[in-house]
Amino acid sequence: MVKFKNVARKYRKLWAFLCLCIGDAYAESSLDCPNASLFSQRLLSDICWSCLFPLNIGGINLSSLDLPQGASRKSLCLCDDPLGLPKPGIVTGMWQPVHLIELVRKPGCSPVLGGMTLPLGSKLSQGSHGEGNFDIGDLAFFHYHYYSFPIMAMLDMFISPQCARDSYLDFDLMFASELDPTWLNDELAFFAHPESILFANPQAVTACVSDAISSSSGKPIDTLFWCAGSFGHLYPLSGHTLAMGSFAQKTSHLATRSLAISHRRGFAKKTMGDKALCGPVTELMLPKSQYKMSMFFPLPESTSSHQIGESTINWGEWRSIPGAGEDAVYLLWCWQDCCNTGGGF
Numbered sequence: 118m119v120k121f122k123n124v125a126r127k128y129r130k131l132w133a134f135l136c137l138c139i140g141d142a143y144a145e146s147s148l149d150c151p152n153a154s155l156f157s158q159r160l161l162s163d164i165c166w167s168c169l170f171p172l173n174i175g176g177i178n179l180s181s182l183d184l185p186q187g188a189s190r191k192s193l194c195l196c197d198d199p200l201g202l203p204k205p206g207i208v209t210g211m212w213q214p215v216h217l218i219e220l221v222r223k224p225g226c227s228p229v230l231g232g233m234t235l236p237l238g239s240k241l242s243q244g245s246h247g248e249g250n251f252d253i254g255d256l257a258f259f260h261y262h263y264y265s266f267p268i269m270a271m272l273d274m275f276i277s278p279q280c281a282r283d284s285y286l287d288f289d290l291m292f293a294s295e296l297d298p299t300w301l302n303d304e305l306a307f308f309a310h311p312e313s314i315l316f317a318n319p320q321a322v323t324a325c326v327s328d329a330i331s332s333s334s335g336k337p338i339d340t341l342f343w344c345a346g347s348f349g350h351l352y353p354l355s356g357h358t359l360a361m362g363s364f365a366q367k368t369s370h371l372a373t374r375s376l377a378i379s380h381r382r383g384f385a386k387k388t389m390g391d392k393a394l395c396g397p398v399t400e401l402m403l404p405k406s407q408y409k410m411s412m413f414f415p416l417p418e419s420t421s422s423h424q425i426g427e428s429t430i431n432w433g434e435w436r437s438i439p440g441a442g443e444d445a446v447y448l449l450w451c452w453q454d455c456c457n458t459g460g461g462f
Contacts, residue, residue, distance in 0.1 A: 149223050152232035153414035153446050160268070163417035164214065168409070168450060173210035184210070185452050186336055187406045189391045194456035196395035206458035208394060209280060212409070216291075216449040217264040218375055219414075220368040222246070224260055224295050228414055228446055238295035246367070246443065247360025257360040257367050259444075260300070261375045263292040266448070280455035292384075294356060294375070306355040310381060313352035316343040322350060332426030337405035345373045346426015351403070354378050365412070365433030368445040372410065373425055376449070377403040394456040409450045415442025422450060 176192030224238025247257035332346030
């Protein structure tokens with residue numbers, strides 16, 4: 118009997134030790150990879166639903182907000198049906214939340230997926246915010262994960278199937294930078310996108326000043342496609358950025374680069390303008406005016422959004438939480454122009 122009690126006591130100690138280890142591991146993982154609580158009440162409370170406007174139907178702006186530059190101003194349109202016959206329609210246009218972009222330091226970490234760590238990358242590709250306080254040449258590095266997030270289709274909100282231009286109907290992981298060697302290496306990124314040599318000069322960098330000013334007033338300059346406004350220079354298309362910027366500036370800069378990569382490789386298309394009324398068209402350079410962003414995590418922009426390149430002083434210098442909120446999730450809004458030939462809006 119005494120022997121049995123001694124064995125039971127040993128097992129209790131072993132069980133307590135295992136519980137302690139598991140608890141420490143859980144605490145460490147929760148700190149390393151935070152939970153953005155995406156699929157919760159935050160879908161209603163922390164998304165800027167008023168950012169759907171303006172709404173353009175038949176050339177009539179149904180709000181007091183201005184249409185984005187480059188949006189179609191037509192009233193009527195004509196597109197071919199599946200049989201190749203022309204069919205008339207009404208031009209409609211609005212902002213739609215279509216993607217999520219998360220920026221993380223730990224490879225495989227996914228705040229969007231509840232703080233779980235995907236089997237991607239290794240500790241050798243660990244990112245960081247960098248230490249730019251004393252050395253302006255120091256770099257920060259983040260991984261990104263690009264998700265389809267057609268929340269309006271998922272919630273069965275007022276949208277015509279014809280105007281779901283990206284063809285995604287469900288939430289899904291589309292791309293992870295841990296699988297892209299060009300994101301980890303600036304030299305590989307140069308060879309993958311050799312046009313960057315054209316903009317690696319003082320004149321091209323200086324031109325970005327005008328884009329920063331214009332973007333902060335809500336009008337990014339699409340012709341200066343190598344610029345990301347006040348976020349910084351768009352090239353090279355890799356995961357390194359200057360560490361001297363704020364958390365919001367660094368993560369926004371890399372989120373913009375990830376979007377530019379999607380266009381450069383033909384994954385993302387242009388959905389704005391008269392040429393895109395009958396279907397999205399290929400645009401290899403980033404059409405900045407077609408997009409806007411709102412931070413979802415750690416501190417959400419629940420009542421506003423910002424243009425690509427807009428100064429973080431306007432919207433984001435305070436949007437970080439030491440320790441628990443040093444990774445970011447952005448909701449990407451895309452302007453969709455569409456020739457609605459029937460089926461509602």
